[in-house]
Amino acid sequence: MWSPVWLIVLPLLMAFISVVIKKQQYLLLNLSILLNLAVLYLAPQGMVIIGGFRPPFGISLNFDRYAFISLLLIQVLMLFATFIAGPLAKKYGTVLLVLLAGINGMLLTNDLFNLFVMIEVVSIASFIISTSNGKFTHTFHYLILASVGGVFFLLGAVMVYAYTGTLVVQGLFATLGQLPNAISLIPMMLIILGLAVELKLMPVGSWAKNIYGNSNVLTGPIFAAVLAPAFGFVFGRMMGEVVVLNPITGYTLLFMAIATFVLGELAAYRQKDLLKTLAFSSIAQSGLAIILFTLNLPFAAILLLINNALAKSILFWVATGVSTAYETSSMKGLRGVFYNHRILGITFSIASLSLVGIPLFLGFYAKVTAVMAIFTTGLIWIPVVILATAIIEGAYMMKWLLQLWSPAKEGHLASTEEVPEKREALNMTQIVAVCLVALILFVFGLVPQRVGRVLSVASQAEISQVETVAEGGGQ
Amino acid sequence: MTLMNFIYGFLAVLGAFVFQTSLTGINRKVTARLQKRRGPKWYQQFIDIFKAFSKSSITHGWVYDFGAIMALGGIAATVIFIPVAGMQAFPGLDNIFVISYVLAVGMLGMAMSAAGSGNPWASIGVSRALTNMLAYDIPFMVVVFTLIYQHNTGSVSELASIQQGVGILGWNFFKLPLGGIVSVIALFGMLGKKPFDSFIAPAEIASGPMVEYGGKQLGMMFTLHELMTFIEVSLILNLFFGGGETLLIYMVKYAILYTFTNIVSGVMPRFKIDQAVTFFYKVPLGLAFIQGLLVIYLGWGY
Amino acid sequence: MIQFAGIALILIGIYGLMTTKHMIKLIIALNVLELGANIFIISVGFVKNGLAPILTADVPSDLLNFVDPLPQAMVLTAIVIGFGATALGLAVARKVYGKYQTYDLSVIGGEE
């Protein structure tokens, strides 16, 4: 009865129903998320075989701790995102349901081709959601890139099938590892490239700048806090179960991820627009998560993804809310707005401090775990790069915090007269919701080790491939 | 610390004052002869000081008076610290840094008092005096560091007694000639003798810090100048010319050294204050460094 | 042989995607790319003179040269997805045209 299949079927079903009864879209959306949460708790963990076909003939779902954690995160954030977006989410109710189904499918599936289908479902849903920004050329850009990425992924999957005769994700690396390097190289490259587009990896993730950078209260959190971690988790699964890296693909991926991280932060550093800053920050952070997955350090990567998802969602809610209310997202226009919105300001500060990795917040635990884990690979220069880049990240986040809090003219004490006239950014219930997420983030920061213990189980579930880039590169 | 110490201390201040003021009077004559004048009587300086003490005076507020008292008090205390021919009112307080920093109390008091008068000329004078101090003190300090390193003591009396007993060649001035030259040049700066007298030169800025003084405050400033001269000359004498085995030798050496600076100063032009800084940081500081490196790394001077 | 046709179409599609700035042409290029990919997939399961993988009475049970059905199933799905993306792309292109009266991205420039 309680099968994880419901996680995919339920939203899809609701989506169809919602086409019929348009008025109840929003209700159906929330209902299905809540039901999903119930399913998540009640469904037994393990492999679920669909339709009686044993893999590799049929499709199976892998509902392990890893999937559980990621699904839980996504459902919770989706719930908050739709709730806070309010009217906008009502308008896109059906699409959001499809998106939810796609994401759940993506995270659950144990079949490479099925994964492709789910990725495409998610992509198409997110194209539609991104149109709510009102910038259609950007959506078009995203559409073209994501479709090309999808084709690449499909080709990669098919080549894997051609060489191995199976599409089952679990343990695929063992079979692929026996193939000669020259053969496994191309499908691996195609799969990674296909995912890289969605992961916003440099240089193929150029769509993210404008989609994130023009986001509204719905798209910002959906893209940054739901889609980004979802694809992050998928990538993690791929790295753990499928992808076999050789020095070339490994170092290319590592190099791309590091370049994304460093140059992304630098690009964020120069932005004078709040949403653009957050856009590049998301790009950079996704680079960091990929560095960790590439080095086969899933635990640190999962921590990072969760911290990012929570922090980014808050940042985007506050940023989009404020910038919509004040009709600008520029540094000048938003100077001192938090004087009017103390609570939003505090949540924004907590989120940004956590994002930067300041102690007493979850981000710090994530950063420490990441660096300590990288030390074990022996690549000491990567922590150096990460920490040096963290200075830049801290620099621009703090610059924004200072600008948003203090209305003062440079060289003068702040006075209340310089504060922009108060406008309503988010209503009371929305603020409460944002605070709840901030509270979750804050509490996680207070009990990092407990969070870590839960997550470490999840990271072990993602079958650990022994081979890492570091060892591969040593040859 | 007994009462005797304090009485000796008082006597030291008194003696230093009498000795140095007489010497100043004599040197006024010497300078006059250099300039083909007859010059005043040898006790003219006493007359000047006591006249000033007896005159009526004005004050510009409490800091003006307090500064003057602090200045003269600090300088008087410094005189007590100075070992003269092995004699000290308070044995063990003659560390060179203590002396040079207690001296600073007096200077600070004077500067405070002068600035407290509200006269901008005085402030300009103070600014120049402090700049001048920064100029001459650094080369001198380098030499002092070298001396302390070499003899492993910072006590002025010990440094003086080390030089005694082996004749004139035992003097640090001959053992460390570069350092000796630097200190004598620095002495000119300390005493405000030409070419380093721009901060008090009457022709420059209306007497500098002293511009606003009259009556007893002026008398105190004169006394201060005499005592300060005594401290500075004694310091160089003790450090580089072997101090004095007896009081008489000390006084003779002292008179020669002081008169020497006076004569040289009599034929010198005047540096602008920034020129003085540049000069001190080019020549004496360079020499002092060379001396220091020679002593520390090559062991010269042992 | 048929594989090379697929790869050639893929390359043509990519070439189109890299060179044209016309939105409709971009979508066409994307379709060419997807077509190439589909042909490539079909070629994976293709067996010369193979039989349909359908069990009927007159097919021996130890049949070896049957065509792999999985890639064909995949292509079906892929076509549907491609169709969806194309439709959405065209709709977006139409919206852009409504706003700027042109399909040429180089004329529109960077939309801020």
Place this chain on the structure above:
Amino acid sequence: MTMIFIFLGLSLLLSYVLSRKQPTLGAYFTIIASLAGLISVYLLRNSVGVTESFYYLNFQITTIGWYFAMILLTVYFTSAFFNPFWMDELIYPAAYNSLYLLSLVGTIGLFFAQDLMTLFICWETAVWSSMLIVQQGKSRQAAWVYFVISAIGSMSTLFAVLLTMYLSGTSEITGALTYFTTAPVAGALVFGAFILAGLTKIGIFPFHVWLPLAHGSAPHTFSPVLSGGLVKMGAYIAYLSVAVFPAYQVFGDSLKIQGVPLPIYGLMILGAASIVYGTLRAIQQEDAKRLLAYSSVANGGYILIGILMMDQMAFAGGLMHLLNHAVASAAAFLAIAAVAKRTGTTKMSELGGIIHRMPITYTVYLIAIISMAGIPPMGGFVSKWLIFQGLSEKGLILLATAAAFGSIGSYMYVFRPLSAVFLGQLAPKYEHIKEANPVMVTAMLILTAMSLLLGVLPNLVLKTIAKIQIELGINPIIVNGTATLTENGSVDMLQVFTVFGFGFLLILILFMVLPKSRRVGLMDTYTSAEFIHTPELLHYGHSFYAPFERLYEKWPSVLPLYKRMSMKLSELGEWAESFFFHPDPNRAVLWIVVVAIVVIIGGAQ
């Protein structure tokens, strides 16, 4: 000890709540909270060695930690007296009060940290909480520069901390750091990364840029804490990295200069550079707070050199200078703050003659600068004297020269506010100002009394320092009664003070005996026959050392270098954005192809 943290944590919440109701009330509460902290830490003086854990933070009481904590608490406590009077100038008073206490918790925690992770957590807490306070001052940019420079230090500490924990397998400070006696190469790396944090926080050249900005524009009540207190966190890191971290063993094989290994000597040279640079820049300043900030740069140099020496004299001097500078600098900043409260400015050329209205504030400032310049009989003299003695004993002539330069140069810069703010002509607009409020005066007098006490009876502190030196296994400084003995000289400050008092008394008697002077106005001065009737025109407060400043006014400054670096980073970011994030889908597809080709070509080999 845990109780202290819990108490302070609760009181920061309470002060927030109180301040929301009535800001002044919360501000008064900070005084009480910091006093309670001060007393309770003082009571820990005999429980050295006790370890306690609070959640995942571990603390241990050490003599040095106690010493540092006492310094910090003194500064926090006395500065807190000023808080109530600045509440109406801040736009987030509640945040100010609670962050004030939070940064206090962070710093105290740092000094008592037993393991590296606790150390880092406390460090960062203090940094960001104090940054958010600085932000409420006059300049956002200052707060930002402060954060960025601190972040450079923090991140390098984090690297050092994590690498140490990874290599040594323990996080307990002493155990982890002593591991490097056996691994000198990694040790050198860790040492470099670790000390960098100390350098940035003390404000050693070339990381000093944040001090004048942050100290100069922080709220007046927080500048004393920044300069007297938070800067000392860096000194603690410097201490850890040379005394607990076996720096002299790790660099045992390197080239030695007068017995000091070259890397440590290089750091000392940086200290010397900051003495010289800080002095020269302080002389140039027109704003009293910026001037004092640069003086903190210079004094930081002394502290660094002293601590790095790790010997009997200079080390003791360095540790003592910490306290002396904290007390003196806090007092000086508070005096300037008191003046700013009454006059509304800290620009020296706009002030003058304040002594006639605020004599107590003047006295406080005077004693503070006497100590800061290292003139007896104040505390600053003893510590500088010890450093001089130590340096000349080892023959480190270059460092000694810089130290002498800073010392004599300090006469120049400390005299400037004295002359331009307090002395000289009183402008008519300040005719009616009053002496600082009694609460503020109390705080200032506490610090003044401390300066004097430290100068006359340095043995009180030197005993604690000797204990620290014994724990470290170096020759302790010898204190005999009130006399301080070193290998190459001794001084008895009580005697010096007595003789000084004697001299002062003699002259006072002379002064009293002589005829009484007539009081005249300030404008009644010699003006070379000019007729000047406006006091402002007769006040010399601008470009005080013009001829001297002219000698180096063209020298390059460091801040533009950082600005250029920041600009280069922005440009790199802009390049990345325009190159990889072009809004043209063609280009993105091109990049996909390029990556694919690179991989295929690379894999084909």
